[in-house]
Amino acid sequence: MSDDQTPSYPREMWWVVALKDEVSRTFTTRWILDRPILLYRRSDGSPVAMDNRCVHRSFPLSESWLEGDNVVCGYHGFTYEPGGRCIRVPSGETPPPDARVQSYPVVESGPFVWIWTGDPDAADPALIPDTSTMTGDGWSMISGYYEIDANYLDLHENLLDLTHFSYLHAGNLGTDAWASVPVRIELMDNMIQTQRLLENHEPPALYARTMGLTNHRVDRHSIASVPTPAIHMALGRLVDLEPEGDRTDYNLYVIHAITPANEEQLHQFWVISRDYAVGDPTVGDELSKGTLQAFQEDVDALSAISDMRRRDGRTDYRQVSTTSDKAGHQLRRLVGRLVRNEQRHSPVGSRP
Amino acid sequence: MSDDQTPSYPREMWWVVALKDEVSRTFTTRWILDRPILLYRRSDGSPVAMDNRCVHRSFPLSESWLEGDNVVCGYHGFTYEPGGRCIRVPSGETPPPDARVQSYPVVESGPFVWIWTGDPDAADPALIPDTSTMTGDGWSMISGYYEIDANYLDLHENLLDLTHFSYLHAGNLGTDAWASVPVRIELMDNMIQTQRLLENHEPPALYARTMGLTNHRVDRHSIASVPTPAIHMALGRLVDLEPEGDRTDYNLYVIHAITPANEEQLHQFWVISRDYAVGDPTVGDELSKGTLQAFQEDVDALSAISDMRRRDGRTDYRQVSTTSDKAGHQLRRLVGRLVRNEQRHSPVGSRP
């Protein structure tokens, strides 16, 4: 993204940078919002996030090593404490006061590691969406990660228009009737929420299999919310209309943390928790397998779309939308307001 | 190609998009003049050409399937009839009136499938150059396809300056003397024609082999014409000066349909028909093998030239031309006139 382009993402907010178990005493790196991020844990287990770029000659700090909780640059030995301040230079002189890399406020919450990419003084952990249910008692979790060649809003749009289940995911998540279920959209306090209900119908193949509901009739509920542009949180509930035992409800929480790497690439951290077959590894494996198949279909579709837009010579090409696109449109408008607001309140060239 | 650049190709004309046998009930796709084209046949066998880009979210329609003669988008199920009009959207509501992808007038003629890339109302099949001889009685045809990293005019220029036979194709199409044969150039009604005659000479290796003329003396005629920027049509005739039987004439029609993919890539559809050894597969194979070798030499040369121009820091580098470049220069002037003419008559931003 060059300096004179408006970014598609706000910076004054929390973004997911990793799944919790990706961060350890070994370095992890990730490009987030056009910046290189270095992640590791102090010896006490607490996470650290700083620029993965030595302030001296731009060497990636990840190509180096920890000395206690400090990072030693592998090129000339510049050494940084976890807050980003340089505490040693090779000549042995006192490090200059501007010798510091940017460090980022970092919080572990739910299954994720979050960083605040804006003004550090404004980093309020209370702004982080609550995802603690995912890792709570009575739930079993699976998770995964994708890097996708698409703008992050394209994945949001994909998830907010579930009519694609019936086509792109016909073999696992979708049924024919799902596409025409009416959607109720609410916009409250910068949060988008959608609701769908398909009554007295066959369940989608993957869920039927893992819930033991093949050939049963079900009511299918789907509630999704986007509390910040960083995350899509969905609840899928199937109510068994022909129960054979006591159980009638089957719930799946599906969370997608979506973080821009840059304008043309995104990170997708996904987590699914279920309240049935808890702790049953066979069901976990079956659900993982089907989920990976469906999400790979999304990855491929979004990449193909990016490629199409890049190559087509019609730079003024106008897409056509229908009612199922309303929630996606509202999110784009909301994000546009957030970005313009940041640009108004930030002096030119002063972005941290 | 960005909006403010003059393209090197006219749009108000017929271009070859495929060899006939490339189009079937399975989708074929090709980028033509910076646009994605989807090709298939209706159940009655007639060809269809439309944009390979769903008007909803830009998904490539080729990643989907046919429902009868209609195309169902694999992302959200938008469905298009062969004329490009959307007849179904996932929510089940009436498709909006602007929900249509561009379809292209398409004609099968000679060995090729042609599409009209300009204003559909001006698409007159009578403007398609006649290539019916290639598939006629008494002729045997071979054909092939290349995608080349070069502007399409570079391949035209290559074909109009046959002195390269003696060097680039010394082992198969050229002889030493061929380079210095004088060329007669005629420009009639926007058509360029060149003629060469080399009298009483040895035949080039590939032709001698397939005609059985090794060690014979021959007169070699070459007549080439470029009736539109879409096609180069050549007749090669060898007259045997030492005939052992009745036959003295051996004719080869060589046609290159040349279509820009964009400013830096072209499609080459080539067809060769011979009036000797008709139906003899051994001669067909021999001719194919030698032809593929020669054409690969052209592919490699044009790619190397593109690479050279891209990398050289001298953006004002001026090439030097000689008499053998005259026909190529005339074609470039002619095409320049056609393009400027189109731009004058097309309102800004209204290119279809």
Add this chain to the structure above:
Amino acid sequence: MSDDQTPSYPREMWWVVALKDEVSRTFTTRWILDRPILLYRRSDGSPVAMDNRCVHRSFPLSESWLEGDNVVCGYHGFTYEPGGRCIRVPSGETPPPDARVQSYPVVESGPFVWIWTGDPDAADPALIPDTSTMTGDGWSMISGYYEIDANYLDLHENLLDLTHFSYLHAGNLGTDAWASVPVRIELMDNMIQTQRLLENHEPPALYARTMGLTNHRVDRHSIASVPTPAIHMALGRLVDLEPEGDRTDYNLYVIHAITPANEEQLHQFWVISRDYAVGDPTVGDELSKGTLQAFQEDVDALSAISDMRRRDGRTDYRQVSTTSDKAGHQLRRLVGRLVRNEQRHSPVGSRP
């Protein structure tokens, strides 16, 4: 590099284009200062350097052949004498007077082949830095070549700040103490010279091994000079403080010829001569092996840095420097003056 950007390199000087033994009767090619260069030897052994781009249709001359000492273009047969003048065109007519490719003054000196990339009339061989010691009696030489994805000044900077030995090359060239040795910098007549002395210390691993000084204490001298932006010349001397025989001094000349391919790629031609174990192939192999390991560490570091700068969205990122960067800064200032001087004295657009 586009026309409106100031290059980072001067053009009115000698640059190394190859190691001597890379140039033969077979073509060698190399991009130098954004131009394609063709290298070969006349039948009398003298080297030739000319543009590797046929002036007719930009075909690379390297894809062709020699006819005596002349180059025949493999596309249409344009033929050039070693001075770059075209002496034959395919049609047989007299070549036009502007049919010439640029040829470059070329000199073999020391282990290198040098070309003058500026105004040929100003090409004075006396300006070539003397590297004859490298190939002299009493010295054994090893050499090699790298192409690196970095601006050529980044490699100069790497070599002028030897504190990186202690970190990037800790396993072969560096010791812990080396990083904090004070450096004396002198700037004389456009030449930068640095001196370091580490007294009474352990020798670095690679040198200790090849000199037989493991566990000895040594004084380590390092003198480096950059007589022109084309070359970094260093002398490393170890003085054995615990000699077991007569020999106390061990000398290594290390020369890096550094030539920009373009703004983002460089050629590194390296040569190391030693005055000990002269003619001993075992020591030569050991020294080669360790040197290749160390230099590969530099190649990887410089590429990683280039990649970091390219991807980071902060186009106004400011690096921080310390005392060890002074020599590098001085070289950048000196080169900046040379480039601005050239631009002032060269009419716009007239760069040869």
